[in-house]
Amino acid sequence: MRRSELQRAVAHEFGARxxxxxxxxxxxxxxHRTAAEALAEGEPAGEIWLALCEEMDVPLSRRHGAGRIEPGRR
Structure with a gap:
């Protein structure tokens, strides 16, 4: 997962918050770092997404492939 995909996934799943x-x-x-701190320290975006999902109890069905642009929409 790229940083931009993380940003899209977060916006889609959590909206304004x-x-x-x-x-x-x-x-x-x-x-016990924030996602922003982890990103700044080089943590992979995919691991941050999964950690955020776990902390926020996002169902497994909405974790995989989140943030990716659908083929043909680039």
Missing amino acids: GDALIADLTLSTLG
Whole structure:
């Protein structure tokens, strides 16, 4: 997952509160860092997405492939 895909996935799943979650929510599986801190420290975007999903109880069915542009929509 790329950073842009992470941003799209967060916006799609969490809407207007997505930016606040990235900046403020500490993620236990990432050493109690925020997603923004983890990104700045080089953590892969896909791992951050999964950690955010786990923390926010996003169903497994909405985690895989999130944020990717559909073929033909690029």
